[in-house]
Amino acid sequence: MTLARARRGDIDALEGLYRVFSLPVHTIATRICRSRDEAEEVLQETFLEVSRSIGTFRGEGALGAWVRRIAVSKALTSMRRRRRETAAGFSKGDVDHLAKGPACDGTVGWKRIDLERALARLPDVARAVVWLHDVEGFTHAEIAGFFGRSESFSKSQLSRAHEKLRSWLGLAGGTSYASDNGRTAGIARR
Amino acid sequence: MHPTTEELLVLRDGEDAEETARHLEECDECRNRLEELRAVSSALKELAQVPPPEDSWTEIRKRAIGKRRRPVGLQVGVAAAVLLAVAVAAMVGHFGGGNGFPERAESAGTREAIEQLSSASRELELLLRDSSLQSPVLSTQSAAMIVELEDRIAVVDLILAQSSFEQDERTVVLWSDRVELLDALVAARSGQIPIGGIVHAVNEGSQR
Numbered sequence: 001m002t003l004a005r006a007r008r009g010d011i012d013a014l015e016g017l018y019r020v021f022s023l024p025v026h027t028i029a030t031r032i033c034r035s036r037d038e039a040e041e042v043l044q045e046t047f048l049e050v051s052r053s054i055g056t057f058r059g060e061g062a063l064g065a066w067v068r069r070i071a072v073s074k075a076l077t078s079m080r081r082r083r084r085e086t087a088a089g090f091s092k093g094d095v096d097h098l099a100k101g102p103a104c105d106g107t108v109g110w111k112r113i114d115l116e117r118a119l120a121r122l123p124d125v126a127r128a129v130v131w132l133h134d135v136e137g138f139t140h141a142e143i144a145g146f147f148g149r150s151e152s153f154s155k156s157q158l159s160r161a162h163e164k165l166r167s168w169l170g171l172a173g174g175t176s177y178a179s180d181n182g183r184t185a186g187i188a189r190r
Numbered sequence: 191m192h193p194t195t196e197e198l199l200v201l202r203d204g205e206d207a208e209e210t211a212r213h214l215e216e217c218d219e220c221r222n223r224l225e226e227l228r229a230v231s232s233a234l235k236e237l238a239q240v241p242p243p244e245d246s247w248t249e250i251r252k253r254a255i256g257k258r259r260r261p262v263g264l265q266v267g268v269a270a271a272v273l274l275a276v277a278v279a280a281m282v283g284h285f286g287g288g289n290g291f292p293e294r295a296e297s298a299g300t301r302e303a304i305e306q307l308s309s310a311s312r313e314l315e316l317l318l319r320d321s322s323l324q325s326p327v328l329s330t331q332s333a334a335m336i337v338e339l340e341d342r343i344a345v346v347d348l349i350l351a352q353s354s355f356e357q358d359e360r361t362v363v364l365w366s367d368r369v370e371l372l373d374a375l376v377a378a379r380s381g382q383i384p385i386g387g388i389v390h391a392v393n394e395g396s397q398r
Contacts, residue, residue: 159196
């Protein structure tokens with residue numbers, strides 16, 4: 001049993017877990033981080049943490065969900081550190097590493113590369129929230145927990161992210177529906 | 191009045207949004223917006239997963255093995271350092287309220303403190319698995335103390351398990367207890383501190 005062996009500190013069992021979970025972990029890291037190097041560091045930190053903590057995994061819920069939560073936590077920690085360093089002028093980080101992949105047609109009227117680019121242009125927090133909520137399926141309560149903020153914060157970030165994506169993908173049609181303290185009509189009114 | 195994007199997202203996510211739903215029955219424009227939100231979400235899900243670099247595992251393996259071989263002496267100060275950092279954070283009001291503890295259950299300081307303490311716990315647990323700490327204990331007094339410490343750690347774990355979703359100041363205290371007890375256990379097994387120090391840790395834990 002890989003899990004039992006991993007709990008005993010068996011490095012080959014840890015490799016087994018890496019083979020199963022490295023793809024989703026690296027995807028989360030890549031979507032939240034600003035550079036390939038940062039994403040790879042998050043990947044490594046995640047599996048080192050798995051190695052250290054597997055003995056405390058109580059088996060409540062899926063192992064994959066537990067590993068993904070560690071990955072999110074590591075990626076957000078890295079994001080915060082980068083933001084502090086950037087603010088202090090120590091590091092600028094690469095940009096748009098997500099938008100350098102090959103273009104291929106999407107199915108919704110814009111090209112997938114456009115969506116990649118739009119996603120990469122989002123501010124860090126908004127990008128992390130939209131990815132964690134819409135793709136990874138975390139609830140607003142869970143995302144609020146990751147950021148140490150309220151659910152309203154998560155909902156507001158998600159909304160901002162979608163507003164920007166709509167605009168950059170040419171969907172907004174010049175109409176803004178930005179919220180101002182809760183309920184607001186769009187600029188366009190019926 | 192059109193719903194905001196946030197309100198449309200609430201509806202998209204299947205939460206209760208009766209008023210928004212009613213509006214959409216009469217508004218083609220907002221129905222289209224909702225469809226676009228769904229389409230963007232679907233397209234995001236279809237973006238390719240990103241495989242890790244081929245040599246990543248080699249590096250992780252190297253680092254994982256390296257950590258396990260770290261000498262015992264370098265690790266024993268971990269708990270003290272973390273506990274000091276947490277205490278200082280509390281003293282400077284990092285936890286929020288004027289009494290050093292948050293009025294609300296969660297705060298960034300509390301979460302950070304818990305993260306530091308749980309990380310220290312893991313380091314100490316790893317240390318306890320070190321073969322040099324697995325040898326039989328010669329002193330009867332030490333053996334009894336080790337059993338006592340292990341029992342107390344089990345009790346703390348039980349309480350933590352029952353409050354696994356709470357991240358409040360009580361959880362910080364529990365994690366602090368856990369780190370202190372684990373630290374005392376490491377010390378007892380390695381014979382690095384006098385038994386009096388361990389007794390103090392046990393008594394401190396029992397008074398909480």
